[in-house]
Amino acid sequence: MTLDELSDDVQDAYSDLGSDLDVSLDRETRHELAMLVALFDPEDTDELVRRAIHVLFQSSLDRGQLDFHLRQGYDVTYDEYLSGMTYEEMTGQSQAPPRDDVRRYQI
Template structure:
């Protein structure tokens, strides 16, 4: 997979999520959400879910887990995704022809 594949998958997922998202909660998650809502008193429960997603995203980026998953699945990093080009494209390493070991030393 590649950077283009990742961009396509992100756009597809973004479209699938839409504006509304219904999530089934298990008993433990519902209890934790209720406790957080009582303690933090947000204007709406949706605000807690948004905060949770932001925290999970930030933690995943900072720990390197996102880069690991992206490298495993798409052979890119988060920085490459943000810039829209791979490191090879940034440094020009993909512009040189490949070495042909059999013909390398022939004159």
């Protein structure tokens, strides 16, 4: 897969999500959410879910898990996704002529 395919998949997922998301909670998750609500006393539980998504995303990015999965699935990194170019495109390697190893050491 490629950077373009990743961009298309992110756009598709973004449009599929919409602005509201219904989430079913198991017993453990409900208990943990109740603990966080009691601790942080937010306006509504949606704020805690938003925070949780940010924390999960940031920790996946910091630990390299995001890049690992992006490299496996799309052969790009998050930095490449953000810039819209692969490292080869950024450094001009994709446009460089092929090396001639036979003549490389001739003067």
